Amino acid sequence: MRRMTARPANAHQARLLRLLRDGGPNSRAQLGDQIDLSRSKLAVEIDRLLETGLVAADGLAASRGGRRSHNIRLAPGLRLLGVDIGATSVDVAVTNAELEILGHLNQPMDVREGPVAVFEQVLDMAAKLRASGVAEGFDGAGIGVPGPVRFPEGVPVAPPIMPGWDGFPVREALSQELGCPVMVDNDVNLMAMGEQHAGVARSVKDFLCVKIGTGIGCGIVVGGEVYRGTTGSAGDIGHIQAEPDGRPCACGNHGCLEAYFGGAALARDAEAAARDGRSAELAARLEEMGSLAATDVAAAASAGDATALDLIREGGTRTGQVIAGLVSFFNPGLVVIGGGVTGLGHTLLAAIRTQVYRQSLPLATGNLPIVLGELGPAAGVTGAARLISDHLFSPA
Amino acid sequence: MRRMTARPANAHQARLLRLLRDGGPNSRAQLGDQIDLSRSKLAVEIDRLLETGLVAADGLAASRGGRRSHNIRLAPGLRLLGVDIGATSVDVAVTNAELEILGHLNQPMDVREGPVAVFEQVLDMAAKLRASGVAEGFDGAGIGVPGPVRFPEGVPVAPPIMPGWDGFPVREALSQELGCPVMVDNDVNLMAMGEQHAGVARSVKDFLCVKIGTGIGCGIVVGGEVYRGTTGSAGDIGHIQAEPDGRPCACGNHGCLEAYFGGAALARDAEAAARDGRSAELAARLEEMGSLAATDVAAAASAGDATALDLIREGGTRTGQVIAGLVSFFNPGLVVIGGGVTGLGHTLLAAIRTQVYRQSLPLATGNLPIVLGELGPAAGVTGAARLISDHLFSPA
DNA sequence: CCGCTTTGTCCTGCGACAGGAGAAAGTCGT
DNA sequence: ACGACTTTCTCCTGTCGCAGGACAAAGCGG
Numbered sequence: 001m002r003r004m005t006a007r008p009a010n011a012h013q014a015r016l017l018r019l020l021r022d023g024g025p026n027s028r029a030q031l032g033d034q035i036d037l038s039r040s041k042l043a044v045e046i047d048r049l050l051e052t053g054l055v056a057a058d059g060l061a062a063s064r065g066g067r068r069s070h071n072i073r074l075a076p077g078l079r080l081l082g083v084d085i086g087a088t089s090v091d092v093a094v095t096n097a098e099l100e101i102l103g104h105l106n107q108p109m110d111v112r113e114g115p116v117a118v119f120e121q122v123l124d125m126a127a128k129l130r131a132s133g134v135a136e137g138f139d140g141a142g143i144g145v146p147g148p149v150r151f152p153e154g155v156p157v158a159p160p161i162m163p164g165w166d167g168f169p170v171r172e173a174l175s176q177e178l179g180c181p182v183m184v185d186n187d188v189n190l191m192a193m194g195e196q197h198a199g200v201a202r203s204v205k206d207f208l209c210v211k212i213g214t215g216i217g218c219g220i221v222v223g224g225e226v227y228r229g230t231t232g233s234a235g236d237i238g239h240i241q242a243e244p245d246g247r248p249c250a251c252g253n254h255g256c257l258e259a260y261f262g263g264a265a266l267a268r269d270a271e272a273a274a275r276d277g278r279s280a281e282l283a284a285r286l287e288e289m290g291s292l293a294a295t296d297v298a299a300a301a302s303a304g305d306a307t308a309l310d311l312i313r314e315g316g317t318r319t320g321q322v323i324a325g326l327v328s329f330f331n332p333g334l335v336v337i338g339g340g341v342t343g344l345g346h347t348l349l350a351a352i353r354t355q356v357y358r359q360s361l362p363l364a365t366g367n368l369p370i371v372l373g374e375l376g377p378a379a380g381v382t383g384a385a386r387l388i389s390d391h392l393f394s395p396a
Numbered sequence: 397m398r399r400m401t402a403r404p405a406n407a408h409q410a411r412l413l414r415l416l417r418d419g420g421p422n423s424r425a426q427l428g429d430q431i432d433l434s435r436s437k438l439a440v441e442i443d444r445l446l447e448t449g450l451v452a453a454d455g456l457a458a459s460r461g462g463r464r465s466h467n468i469r470l471a472p473g474l475r476l477l478g479v480d481i482g483a484t485s486v487d488v489a490v491t492n493a494e495l496e497i498l499g500h501l502n503q504p505m506d507v508r509e510g511p512v513a514v515f516e517q518v519l520d521m522a523a524k525l526r527a528s529g530v531a532e533g534f535d536g537a538g539i540g541v542p543g544p545v546r547f548p549e550g551v552p553v554a555p556p557i558m559p560g561w562d563g564f565p566v567r568e569a570l571s572q573e574l575g576c577p578v579m580v581d582n583d584v585n586l587m588a589m590g591e592q593h594a595g596v597a598r599s600v601k602d603f604l605c606v607k608i609g610t611g612i613g614c615g616i617v618v619g620g621e622v623y624r625g626t627t628g629s630a631g632d633i634g635h636i637q638a639e640p641d642g643r644p645c646a647c648g649n650h651g652c653l654e655a656y657f658g659g660a661a662l663a664r665d666a667e668a669a670a671r672d673g674r675s676a677e678l679a680a681r682l683e684e685m686g687s688l689a690a691t692d693v694a695a696a697a698s699a700g701d702a703t704a705l706d707l708i709r710e711g712g713t714r715t716g717q718v719i720a721g722l723v724s725f726f727n728p729g730l731v732v733i734g735g736g737v738t739g740l741g742h743t744l745l746a747a748i749r750t751q752v753y754r755q756s757l758p759l760a761t762g763n764l765p766i767v768l769g770e771l772g773p774a775a776g777v778t779g780a781a782r783l784i785s786d787h788l789f790s791p792a
Numbered sequence: 793c794c795g796c797t798t799t800g801t802c803c804t805g806c807g808a809c810a811g812g813a814g815a816a817a818g819t820c821g822t
Numbered sequence: 823a824c825g826a827c828t829t830t831c832t833c834c835t836g837t838c839g840c841a842g843g844a845c846a847a848a849g850c851g852g
Contacts (some may be wrong), residue, residue, distance in 0.1 A: 328629075
């Protein structure tokens with residue numbers, strides 16, 4: 001199938017495409033209410049979009065008291081690929097133009113195997129999704145990687161947990177392989193975009209999205225746009241000091257947040273607790289599996305294990321301590337907690353909330369919701385699709 | 397003298413006015429190079445600006461190889477009032493349309509005396525400046541207050557150090573008194589705008605401006621625009637925790653940065669050091685004055701007093717600790733240190749730098765300048781003038 | 793079948809604007 | 823002193839974007 005290579009010719013068309021993406025199919029009249037354009041001009045632009053195939057007319061809607069309207073919708077055959085590369089697994093999903101997920105695969109994989117091995121895997125998963133019939137090809141792909149990215153070029157820069165990726169031309173390479181436009185971003189930023197598009201952060205202009213996975217990162221949204229910082233490393237809060245002269249961290253400093261919490265630290269602490277005999281529950285799991293992961297702590301906690309609950313509470317408190325500072329500084333309208341450890345659920349959330357509400361300024365916390373992300377593993381891939389969609393739906 | 401009530405009629409005119417403000421007088425041809433408009437359209441807009449009196453033609457420039465150009469400049473009679481209300485003093489200045497300071501007054505005053513008393517003082521100072529001949533009236537005024545502001549309305553909200561100002565309609569009241577448009581913002585944001593317009597932060601898009609006065613605040617600039625947060629309290633970093641379970645703070649929490657540093661904390665620590673006999677230098681000053689201020693510590697330090705130097709270094713280290721976290725989070729392109737305690741100079745700066753470079757991520761600090769503001773007390777009033785100028789030079 | 797409503801199309805006229813032609817006002821070389 | 827060239831600025835004309843009215847199409851209810 002031939003892919004849509006067309007792009008909106010002007011800002012009006014871009015605006016219309018985004019309205020259709022975020023608001024679903026719509027009549028000309030309804031679109032006219034949402035955009036500041038005369039009916040005539042609107043009709044012209046829609047006709048042009050129909051000609052280029054970016055949108056399609058799709059039957060008549062029910063009457064609302066008068067002439068029935070034509071439904072205008074985004075090209076039904078348009079397919080986007082969303083890729084979310086985590087430290088220990090890869091998510092790949094296919095969406096339509098409205099960013100609805102049509103197929104989603106997840107595969108464990110160590111990002112440290114390097115870009116070549118990971119891309120092989122990603123392309124294989126994309127092929128599987130194509131074979132399953134949800135897509136015949138891709139009009140664009142968004143991809144998130146667990147580290148800082150030089151955004152305009154789509155190249156990771158000095159990523160601590162994936163050194164082999166430093167300077168690897170992710171965007172160019174993947175674009176070549178897939179034959180479609182590709183955009184690359186930090187995985188945390190994509191999670192923020194996902195929750196903004198389809199999750200808890202809809203209609204919030206300024207918010208933070210804290211992702212607690214193997215490490216800890218934070219997506220920053222200012223005025224509805226992701227803020228990436230001067231060198232693309234904004235939101236890298238895992239190595240903010242949570243305890244002066246505290247535990248040594250892999251980064252070389254002491255007392256970093258990631259030395260106390262996150263998937264890696266939690267697993268390490270849990271194994272220590274199991275060996276020290278502080279938790280029979282965890283010891284049993286360690287015996288069985290040979291090693292422990294965050295999910296084991298989650299399971300032990302829901303089984304009522306006190307040590308597991310303590311580990312979660314302590315981690316949440318440390319995290320809350322750091323978030324409290326960020327809340328005072330940034331004064332967000334919402335804080336979203338997400339990532340792999342959301343399985344720790346409300347124990348974690350309660351600890352974070354307690355600490356933030358206790359420590360931040362009342363004016364900043366007065367009306368501040370702190371909530372779990374509602375998209376789970378779909379947040380990253382949705383954000384990735386959103387990223388490339390934003391790119392495709394901007395004037396050429 | 398009649399004031400300019402005219403406002404630019406469209407975005408082009410606004411753009412031209414800002415070019416003239418930031419780049420100084422210019423010929424039509426030079427303006428044409430900086431704006432994406434045809435010569436004809438440009439001429440039309442400039443003619444309209446000349447008609448409304450917003451700009452003036454001001455003689456011929458030297459030839460550059462051909463016909464001499466007419467100099468176009470902003471209305472030479474335009475006058476802006478910049479007001480910077482600090483915790484313990486008030487600055488009032490008059491600028492021309494290019495934001496050059498034509499007159500500047502400073503007066504000690506306690507902000508806690510409340511808005512009525514402070515405004516009386518401000519109006520008196522403005523009258524003095526008028527009487528000195530630098531202005532016959534004001535076309536607009538910008539005012540900074542040491543606390544959070546609901547920006548669109550120009551009203552302080554729950555300001556900790558000036559409780560009597562809560563909800564006082566600063567913008568409306570001052571606009572009534574002065575008979576011109578008024579904009580209100582946090583004093584720290586104005587300092588950031590000042591350094592951005594005429595100081596060290598020219599041409600930097602994303603930066604932080606840490607103001608260490610009586611308290612400690614931080615101006616946040618994202619993409620060239622001041623970020624104020626959801627409730628206007630963004631940048632309030634004085635109560636970020638610098639030490640878990642540390643010193644009690646006036647805010648009710650423990651270990652806040654302001655409990656360790658800032659004008660108030662420094663004075664308190666210096667007096668304690670004087671009484672404990674740790675510093676003969678400080679003790680002598682305490683004897684003489686009855687109390688100590690940050691300036692005394694600065695003086696003692698430049699006299700070589702070891703205790704004073706220690707106090708500054710310790711404060712700088714605490715501040716650097718907090719800034720390090722913000723740098724990791726925000727990844728700015730520049731950090732500006734300013735405010736009353738800049739008198740502490742390079743001892744302070746060195747301590748902050750050491751801590752930030754030691755603690756933040758290399759990627760975020762790699763190319764990060766940390767510098768003292770270069771405008772001193774003029775930063776606030778320049779920023780205030782810039783604030784109202786931005787308002788006046790936007791389409792009506 | 794007749795009003796009334798909603799939706800969509802066509803047409804005309806206005807205003808924004810680009811870009812060429814040319815006038816005005818210089819410099820420089822001979 | 824004069825002509826060639828440059829820069830600056832003005833004027834004019836044609837094109838394009840666009841708003842808004844008139845009108846056609848299509849549906850509803852009585």
